[in-house]
Amino acid sequence: MTAPQDPADPRGKAFAAYVLPEVEVLLRVAMTLTAQRADAEDLVQDTLLRAYRAIEGFDGKHPRAWLLTIMRRAEINRHRRRRPHLLDDPDTDLDRLSSAGPQGAAEEVVVGEAFDGVVDSALSALPDKHRQVVQLVDIDGLTYAEAARLLDVPEGTVMSRLHRARKRIRVRLSAAGLAPKRGVM
Structure with a gap:
């Protein structure tokens, strides 16, 4: 003892x-x-x-x-x-948009809903191993090391999966006209 x-x-x-x-x-x-x-x-x-x-x-x-x-x-x-993330809480974005006032609010809500829909579909289309890393790092706020320990993979693997997942999400956003096209390739 x-x-x-x-x-x-x-x-x-x-x-x-x-x-x-x-x-x-x-x-x-x-x-x-x-x-x-x-x-x-x-x-x-x-x-x-x-x-x-x-x-x-x-x-x-x-x-x-x-x-x-x-x-x-x-x-x-x-x-x-x-840093602003592609995958921020949609409820927070809606609260921010609703407090924006009457000027341009309708357009911002439509763009925000479109953005959320594209991000949701892009997340759903990711392979499980990439979606897990996005969830842990970008949504839950874990560090690369913490996510690596949790998933029992090397930290470099977490970084690589996250890079690929973010790139796929950016490609989807660009295709929908909701993100700049630079830096996609």
Whole structure:
């Protein structure tokens, strides 16, 4: 039987030794990556959480570089989540369109409904393995690594499937006249 975890556990010791001395540096770097102090603090908190989860696999060499790599990946993931997606919640789009006012509202609703229909049909036409990745990453907001672990495939496979799925969706949107044709090929 194991004893309950105490503050002297190896994970906590490694975190205190390698990570905590770098918090001020992380905050300074985060301030250069983000425009707001609150965003920088959120990024540092996300980095610290990820570092704590991964500390057992850290070899103790170059903790600052290790932490900055974690921070860079966390910031990339945050940007990816903030970026407009082809597959946003249709209810949110309808709410936004209904609050747009009388000017052009009817046209926007029709275009929005057409867009949703094309996206739905494009999603339905995807092979299951591609649809799963779109659902996990673009809709549910998982990172590539999280989706890879969940699907038990390499992270590169997730990225490749997502790229192919998004390309197919863009082709459908372009064919329907709802997306620019550049970058499709």
